[in-house]
Each structure stands twice: as C-alpha cells, then as structure tokens.
Amino acid sequence: MTMTQETEAVESQTDVLIIGAGPSGLMAAYWMAVCGVRARIIDKKGTKVFTGQADGLRPRTLELFDSMGFQHRVIHEGHVAVEANFWVPDENGKLTRQGPHCSPKINESNHYNMLLNQGRIERFVIDTIHKYSDLEVERGVIAESFEYDETLEDNPDAYPITVKLRTLSDEEANPAHLTTNGSGPPTAFTNGMGRGSLLPDDWEELIQKSRARQAKTEIVKAKYIIGCDGAHSWTRKQVNIPLEGSMTEHIWGVIDVVPLTNFPDIRRLGTITHSSGTILVIPRERRMVRLYVPVQIVDASTNGRFDRSTITLEMIKARVQAIMSPFTFDFQVCDWWTAYQVGQRVAPTFNKGTRIFLAGDAVHTHSPKVGLGMNMSMQDGFNIGWKVAMVAVGAANPAILNTYTAERHPLAEMLLEFDRLWSGEFTETSTNGTTKADKADRMVDVVESFMDFADGLKAYYPNSSLVWKVSEEEGPAAARNLIPGERIPPMKLRNQAEGNSKWTTRLFESDGPFRIIILAGDVRVEAQQERVAALARILEGEDKTKVSPLCRYMSIPGRESLIEIVTIHSAPWEEVEFFDFPEILRPFDPVMGWGYENIWCDASATWDPYCQGKGYEKWGVDRLRGAMLVLRPDQYIGWSGELEEVDDMTAYLDGVLIKVPTPEL
Incomplete structure (x- = not known):
C-alpha cells in the first residue's frame, strides 16, 4: 500500500x-x-x-x-495606530488633510489599537x-x-x-x-x-x-x-x-504593499477621498501599508455576484493611483492582495x-x-x-x-450596523459627483458613536446565570463602575510584598479559575480590619453560620481549586504589612512559600507614571469600605457586592459550578 x-x-x-x-x-x-x-x-x-x-x-x-x-x-x-487623518477635496478640488483625530477615550484601556x-x-x-x-x-x-x-x-x-x-x-x-x-x-x-x-x-x-x-x-x-x-x-x-442579510453592490480590492509614493500620510492611519470613492490607508509592520479601495460595482445581471477573476492587481493599483492623484503611487513589493464583495x-x-x-x-x-x-x-x-x-x-x-x-x-448585530454606516462612507458621493464636504466629520461621528462597542470598552452582556446585575430596587452598587457583564477598567497596582507594579489585565490571568476579588478598603481602620477578618473567617470555614465557597466546587485538571482570591487594599503600602492580612488571603505552600502575589495595593509609585493609586476612584469604590466581586475566567465580572454578602456570592457560584460530591455515610 x-x-x-x-x-x-x-x-x-x-x-x-x-x-x-x-x-x-x-x-x-x-x-x-x-x-x-x-x-x-x-x-x-x-x-x-x-x-x-x-x-x-x-x-x-x-x-x-x-x-x-x-x-x-x-x-x-x-x-500602533491611535490617530487618523482624513484627506478630502477642498472647494477647489485639492486634497487637504483634516485631522488628526484621536479617540476621546484613548486612555480607557492600557492598550491602543494596533x-x-x-x-x-x-x-x-x-x-x-x-x-x-x-x-x-x-x-x-x-x-x-x-x-x-x-x-x-x-x-x-x-x-x-x-x-x-x-x-x-x-x-x-x-x-x-x-x-x-x-x-x-x-x-x-x-x-x-x-x-x-x-x-x-x-x-x-x-x-x-x-x-x-x-x-x-x-x-x-x-x-x-x-x-x-x-x-x-x-x-x-x-x-x-x-x-441572514445581503451582499453589497460594491467590489473592493485589498493590497499589502511596500508603497513608493509622495503622499505624506502613507504611514498614518486614515482615508483619501475622491469623487469616485474613498481609500482606507492602514500602515503595517515591515514598512508595509494595506490599502482598501473600491474597484467596481456589481452588474445587476449577475444576480449580485461578481467574477473574481476579472479583478487584477493592476486594476487595483490603477484605482489607487486615480484616487490618490495628484500624489504618485507605485510599488515593487506586494505581500498579498485579494478582491471581495461585502456580505x-x-x-x-x-x-x-x-x-x-x-x-x-x-x-x-x-x-x-x-x-x-x-x-x-x-x-x-x-x-x-x-x-x-x-x-x-x-x-x-x-x-x-x-x-x-x-x-x-x-454584539454581532452591533457589528453589522457599524459596518453598514462605516462602509457607506467609502462609496457615498453627492449628486454632482463631488464628495460631500462634511465627509470627515461624518466618519468621525460614526466611529465615536460605536467606540465603546468597537474597542470593547463595554460588552453589554445581559443578566444570566453568569451575570448577576444589581437592580435599582437593591440600591446603589458597592462598586459603581464594576458592572457585572463588563470588564474591569484596567489599572496598575502595586504588589504589597515586593512593591513592583502590574496592570490588572496581566494580574488577572486567563488561566482557568474564577477569582474572588476582595477590595479590602482602608485596612488601617480598626472597623475595616474587622470586616476583612470576618470575611476571612467565613472563607476559612471558621464561621459555621456561613458557607465558604472555597473547596466547595469541582476543579479542572492541574488545579486544587477553581476559586482563587486576590486582595486589593487602598491604604498606603508603607502603613500596612503583608502579614497583617489573614492567612486565607495569603495562602502558604510548604514548597513555594507564602502567596505574595495575592495581596495588592492601590497606591502610587513615584517611579511608574502609570501607577497612580486611583483604581478605587476609577472603579467607583469607597476607599474605606471597599467591595467584593467575582471575576469569570474570561475576565468579565459575574457578581459584585459588599464584603458581608458571602451568601449571595456563594449562591451565584452555586448556579455556575459543580459542587464536590458529599461523601456517602
């Protein structure tokens, strides 16, 4: 054989x-x-x-x-692409730059568009x-x-x-x-x-x-x-x-090239508008630039579909040259190209x-x-x-x-609505064949109206067994800006034991467990110390009137528990010691030692301009009383509440996780 x-x-x-x-x-x-x-x-x-x-x-x-x-x-x-320029014809038909435009929410994440x-x-x-x-x-x-x-x-x-x-x-x-x-x-x-x-x-x-x-x-x-x-x-x-949906009538060409041009913004994100269409310019790695350009309109006799073989690289190149004129455009290196019809x-x-x-x-x-x-x-x-x-x-x-x-x-529905409005701006012209003067402003409006969705600043996940939202009848949330169904707005924190700073996007790893995030507040205050200690007694199983969610559920291979605790307090780190916290919050391993990575501080670091000690404020949490939340494995908040609401938090987890079987007598 x-x-x-x-x-x-x-x-x-x-x-x-x-x-x-x-x-x-x-x-x-x-x-x-x-x-x-x-x-x-x-x-x-x-x-x-x-x-x-x-x-x-x-x-x-x-x-x-x-x-x-x-x-x-x-x-x-x-x-990195954080600014966009829009080139449109002025009243004399000369291409002029409008911009740069930068997102008004550019600092809502510790990462930028790339x-x-x-x-x-x-x-x-x-x-x-x-x-x-x-x-x-x-x-x-x-x-x-x-x-x-x-x-x-x-x-x-x-x-x-x-x-x-x-x-x-x-x-x-x-x-x-x-x-x-x-x-x-x-x-x-x-x-x-x-x-x-x-x-x-x-x-x-x-x-x-x-x-x-x-x-x-x-x-x-x-x-x-x-x-x-x-x-x-x-x-x-x-x-x-x-x-369900439809195909658009426009055929687009896409090329990844190393451009040879005198267009000044070829290495900047943006658009170039002509009476017959608009080019999207996307700078890339290794000196490459990606260009999206409309190349033709589908003939109605083809039932809305086009013959891809009729589109050539030279045809796309010619369209780019025509729209970019009077600037020149050529290339010797083309890494990839294709033609497509939007569906x-x-x-x-x-x-x-x-x-x-x-x-x-x-x-x-x-x-x-x-x-x-x-x-x-x-x-x-x-x-x-x-x-x-x-x-x-x-x-x-x-x-x-x-x-x-x-x-x-x-979110898929939002994506299609965004695409319908955005794509329309690349083909729309006025009745006399010249581009509308407010093109750049309209494109900015479309982008900004979908910004929270597009950049993922909001997920809009609805109430469910995995998302317990706080109703108005229940009163104000303990953490106003830590909303179940949404991500935690990223902040940089200081590790209590070693002083090094880390973004929450890295701290909360996607490595399997649900995380109980204890925002312990100002633990210098005696009353707050007692609140944290009472919570620790419940988690430890010492308070027999409450049920601890730890060791209550089945886990995944390679992990002892599917629940991990991370504590973030708001006191100045110099006035608090790692060993002041209850042991359940800093667990000890006989081989690896204490859980130094489990205690963090929302405090500033003079040597790190991104670590400003403003996390509690951004999260809408009282710096004295703190709050508590459950973070799903995919980094979205599932539940939030007060430090005393362990029963409610456990009820949330009971609806999500499988309990460890009770031994038969």
Whole structure:
C-alpha cells in the first residue's frame, strides 16, 4: 500500500472537536489546553495563515492577550495606530488633510489599537497553547459527514455527535492564502518578498508543509463541537442555521504593499477621498501599508455576484493611483492582495442545543474595513471556549452554555450596523459627483458613536446565570463602575510584598479559575480590619453560620481549586504589612512559600507614571469600605457586592459550578 492510498476508517472519541483553526478556533482551543480537556482541532488548510487576512487589533482583544501572556510579542512586532487623518477635496478640488483625530477615550484601556497580520497572532496563540498542553492543529483534515443524536443531549457522559474526518492529500491541502491572487500553484511569496518576509517560527512551519501525508478516514465521536470554519461554514450547514442579510453592490480590492509614493500620510492611519470613492490607508509592520479601495460595482445581471477573476492587481493599483492623484503611487513589493464583495450577514443563533456551537465568520460576516473581524471572532472563541471546556471536564453547570448566544449575538448585530454606516462612507458621493464636504466629520461621528462597542470598552452582556446585575430596587452598587457583564477598567497596582507594579489585565490571568476579588478598603481602620477578618473567617470555614465557597466546587485538571482570591487594599503600602492580612488571603505552600502575589495595593509609585493609586476612584469604590466581586475566567465580572454578602456570592457560584460530591455515610 502506498502512502497516498486510503486506509480503513478508524474510530475514536474526543470530548470536544473544533473545526477550523482560524482566530476563533484557536482561542477556543486555548481553553481546551488550559482546562485539560481531551480535544481535537482540525483545519482543511495545509498550513496556518502566513500573509494577508485580518490585521486590526482593538484594545479589548489586546487586554485578553495580556491575560494570556503574549501581548508583549504583539507590542514588539505590531504597529500602533491611535490617530487618523482624513484627506478630502477642498472647494477647489485639492486634497487637504483634516485631522488628526484621536479617540476621546484613548486612555480607557492600557492598550491602543494596533496592526499586525493574522498569521503572527495565530502563531502567538499556538505557542501559548503549547505552554499548557500538547494539543496540535491537525492540518489538511476535513469533515465529510455529520450525525447528531439529540436524545443524548442531556446525558453528560454521552457522545451524541458523530463526524467522519478525511485527511487530504498534499495537493488538496495547499492553502489558497499562500498565493497572491487565490489561484495557481502555492507559493509563499511573490514580487520579491522571499524568505525574509517570515520570522523563523513561521518559516519552519512553511518548510514542513510538504511532508508526505497518509490519506485516511476516521469516525470521531464527540461530546461537543465548535464550528469555526468561516463564512461558508460546513458545520453551520449541517445544523441548518442560515446566515441572514445581503451582499453589497460594491467590489473592493485589498493590497499589502511596500508603497513608493509622495503622499505624506502613507504611514498614518486614515482615508483619501475622491469623487469616485474613498481609500482606507492602514500602515503595517515591515514598512508595509494595506490599502482598501473600491474597484467596481456589481452588474445587476449577475444576480449580485461578481467574477473574481476579472479583478487584477493592476486594476487595483490603477484605482489607487486615480484616487490618490495628484500624489504618485507605485510599488515593487506586494505581500498579498485579494478582491471581495461585502456580505453583511448574521446567523439567528450561534448554537444548536447545548452541544453544537458556531463562532467567528461562521455566524457573522461583514466588511473588513471596520477592523473588527478578527477581534469579534477571537472574542467569540474566547467566550464559548472556557464555557465548553469547564462543562466538558465536569467543573461547570451545562446551563452556562445557554449564555453564549445571548452574550455574543447582540454584539454581532452591533457589528453589522457599524459596518453598514462605516462602509457607506467609502462609496457615498453627492449628486454632482463631488464628495460631500462634511465627509470627515461624518466618519468621525460614526466611529465615536460605536467606540465603546468597537474597542470593547463595554460588552453589554445581559443578566444570566453568569451575570448577576444589581437592580435599582437593591440600591446603589458597592462598586459603581464594576458592572457585572463588563470588564474591569484596567489599572496598575502595586504588589504589597515586593512593591513592583502590574496592570490588572496581566494580574488577572486567563488561566482557568474564577477569582474572588476582595477590595479590602482602608485596612488601617480598626472597623475595616474587622470586616476583612470576618470575611476571612467565613472563607476559612471558621464561621459555621456561613458557607465558604472555597473547596466547595469541582476543579479542572492541574488545579486544587477553581476559586482563587486576590486582595486589593487602598491604604498606603508603607502603613500596612503583608502579614497583617489573614492567612486565607495569603495562602502558604510548604514548597513555594507564602502567596505574595495575592495581596495588592492601590497606591502610587513615584517611579511608574502609570501607577497612580486611583483604581478605587476609577472603579467607583469607597476607599474605606471597599467591595467584593467575582471575576469569570474570561475576565468579565459575574457578581459584585459588599464584603458581608458571602451568601449571595456563594449562591451565584452555586448556579455556575459543580459542587464536590458529599461523601456517602
């Protein structure tokens, strides 16, 4: 038998099968690795993305990267884009700069908008996955058949999903994204980019892509499936979930080039407007610039679809030259280009029952010009990933899976509305063929009206078993700006024991546990000391009238407890000692010593201008009395209250986590 002959189908089981190793699939796979889930992730392409694709990174996504531990790599390689200039014709038709425009909420996060190609982000997530497990992407593998036994859905031990997988030959698995135009034989680069365009960690993978492959089929039984397989999602079609919406009439060209031009703002984020359309200019790493440009309008006789082969690189180049005139434009290096027709569509639901889930482009498609596609996809995968992982290992209540569509679908709707308004500004002209004079102002208005959503400053997650919001009848919240269903506004804190500062986005790692954040207030005050001590007695289990949430729940492999405590007090650090705090807040390990990383102080550091001791104020917390909250594994607040409200907090956790079985007498 030769290596390419098909062998007899084998059968196997896995708890979670992820189809598609793009941004959403890799984020979901990250949680499988963190939680020790028996999982598999397959992708039909023979390699990961190397060039092109998405490149915009929003602050909230970067905050999550920080919590995963690789944001420093993005900073090292990426391009920061915080200002935008808009070039529009004046009354004489001369292109003039309007701007720069900078977000009025630029300092609401410790991270700024950045630009770095999708391939590098995938590299970073894959490397991070390998820190936790040996989970590998199985490339060149497709799913060919699907069966789902709904009668087994409520049985946690059952494998109701059956999928037939097939390993592709080398020829079948060659990814189209390695070519400049999506056709022809696979070549990593053209137009002179060569080997130097890839960093060593990606180059090694490209070299290995042509290794011999053994064609085979496999029958896989799975408990859960997460479809992250793009706009033409095979998984979505198997469960008959439609994409609802429409295609726009405009065809867009995209090029990643090293530009040769006298346009002064080619290395600045912005737009250039002409009577026939608007170019979006996006500066990139390695001297590259990405340009989005409208190239033609779809002929009505084609039923709204276009022939991609009619669009050439020279055609896109000519359109850029025409719109940019009188400035010159040329290039010798083109890293990647493509043409696309915008489809603004969203699925009515992101799940089928509690076993089948869809994420990313599989459930929402839009124009790439808003710079949100990769962000939304990764946050989808991050959201459903931890939920499925914890349910799969028996640590969380399966009911939490019902929150996925409720949390992510409204954001997809916002994405499409943003895209409709933003994309319209790139094609709209006045009736006499000249661009409207207020173009720049209108574009700024669109951006600012969607800023909280687009940058992820607000998530808008609704009330659910995972989000306990405080009602008006219950009175003012103990932490006015720490709202369940939202993130914690990032602040830099000082470690009590060592004095070093750290951003909360890094302090609250995405490494599995739910965190009880005790904002201990001013512990110099005797009455406040007693409040904290009373809370500690409950957590320690010494107060028999209350139930401690510690050691009450099942955990994930590799962790003793799924609950971790972090204390942040507001007193001057010099007037408080680490050992003043109850031991339950600074646990002792006979090998690793005291939990120095568990006690933090909201105080200023003269040597760190970002550590100003203003966290309590930003969070809306009384510096004397403090507050308490539960942080979900995905860094969103689940519950908040007073230090005395342990029963309420435990009731929240009881609805989310699985209790440790009571020993039989």
